[in-house]
Amino acid sequence: MTASGEFVVNVPTVRLLDTVYAAGQVSGEDEDKFASCPLATSEASIVGAPLLDGCAAWLECKVVPEAHMEERYDLFVADVVAAWADDASFVDGRVALPSGRGPHAAPPLVGRLHSPAAIS
Numbered sequence: 001m002t003a004s005g006e007f008v009v010n011v012p013t014v015r016l017l018d019t020v021y022a023a024g025q026v027s028g029e030d031e032d033k034f035a036s037c038p039l040a041t042s043e044a045s046i047v048g049a050p051l052l053d054g055c056a057a058w059l060e061c062k063v064v065p066e067a068h069m070e071e072r073y074d075l076f077v078a079d080v081v082a083a084w085a086d087d088a089s090f091v092d093g094r095v096a097l098p099s100g101r102g103p104h105a106a107p108p109l110v111g112r113l114h115s116p117a118a119i120s
Contacts, residue, residue: 013056016055045082051084056089
């Protein structure tokens with residue numbers, strides 16, 4: 001992200017919990033996460049970073065240079081240049097979160113999300 005100035009925010013589903021956890025245990029500075037974890041990807045439409053397959057939504061982003069924020073807070077500001085959502089993750093235009101029992105169950109919840117569409 002620092003070198004390219006681009007990144008993707010992937011919004012994983014519960015089905016990807018184990019994969020996301022495994023990827024989070026690996027430092028991208030020390031090794032290639034894509035080589036060490038079973039991450040299936042697709043090409044993004046605008047940025048060079050890949051989209052992680054199986055997610056509920058994706059935001060393609062380009063970093064906006066804000067040296068003060070980066071140095072003082074280790075925080076990046078970005079423009080979202082494209083946004084995508086998986087229709088299977090929505091019911092009547094609202095985010096549908098899973099409910100049920102077990103260690104990864106979420107409470108029943110339906111939340112509002114802005115209309116998923118590519119941003120021009």
